[in-house]
Amino acid sequence: MSSDGPGKLLQFDFDGIRAATNGFADGRKLGQGGFGAVYKGTLSYGQHIAVKRLCRHSEQGDLEFKNEGELVAKLQHRNLVRFLGFCLKGNERLLIYEFVPNASLDHFLFDPNKRVHLDWERRYKIIGGIARGLIYLHEDSRLRIIHRDLKAGNILLDAEMNPKIADFGLARLFDFNETEGTTRRVVGTYGYMAPEYLMHGNFSIKSDVFSFGVLVLEIVSGKRNRLVRGGSSEEDLLTYVSISSVKLENRLIQ
Structure with missing residues (x-):
């Protein structure tokens, strides 16, 4: 790991991250998103991390890497996931976060x-x-x-x-x-x-x-905000709640 000085992002060594995730093994995968996969890793000194490996041939991935790294590095709050650093090697782009054990x-x-x-x-x-x-x-x-x-x-x-x-x-x-x-x-x-x-x-x-x-x-x-069954019909959650609220209000008025 290295840093260019105070306030600079921490850059991780690719080989170290690859070893920490057991070569980005499927068994270490925490999830898959539109821009790439997230893996659980364990650094040599025992710290658990979450590694976001961006798709290697995606222009959106390039934009996301720059955007997410620059933004999240400046944010510190107990209700935001903590950003630890990044890794760049060839067409590999990795974002490293604190590991949050209970998933999403x-x-x-x-x-x-x-x-x-x-x-x-x-x-x-x-x-x-x-x-x-x-x-x-x-x-x-x-x-x-x-x-x-x-x-x-x-x-x-x-x-x-x-x-x-x-x-x-x-x-x-x-x-x-x-x-x-x-x-x-x-x-x-x-x-x-x-x-x-x-x-x-x-x-x-x-x-x-x-x-x-x-x-x-x-x-x-x-319930997810998608089609949910409400009586004899199906509607999304927002519509279902809205209609149910109107019905309840009418009953209270009566």
Whole structure:
């Protein structure tokens, strides 16, 4: 490992990371995303790490590598996954993070067996932690950052089940006098995107707040935001909740 000085990113040795992940063995794989795979590694002195190995022939991977490394290195908060450094060798691009032992929130939330670990007190704690992480990104850090891909799969849980926001490959940086942006390339995960972003490419803090709202509904209901059965019909979770709320309100009025 090496660093060019204070404030510089830590650069890891590729051979060391390859050894730490047992040659990027399938048995060490923690997950697979659109830009590459994530592996569990153990450094020579015993520290566990998570290694994001970006696709070697993807232009999006190049952009994500630069974006995620530069952004996350400047962020420090207990509800954000901690970035340790990077590794570059030929067409290999690796991002190294702290290892978060309980994987992502979706592994618990949507698994019939694991969801029993999420009682109401713990779900409330997870929602609060995610909210604090978002406030830091939007208001309290030196930078204003829009995540743009907030979802259950990008919320990691540590040993005490505290949430940590992860995966900043699609994030956008704002000056503090900026409040919104526009893009022709809409990226993210369907079901979590705000309508103005999905249809017109307009994104802002409100876009992340919309995604957070979807995530809260998923945490409370234990259902994904996709087609769910409601009586004799099927609808997405947001529509189902909206219709159910109207029905409840009508009953209370009556």
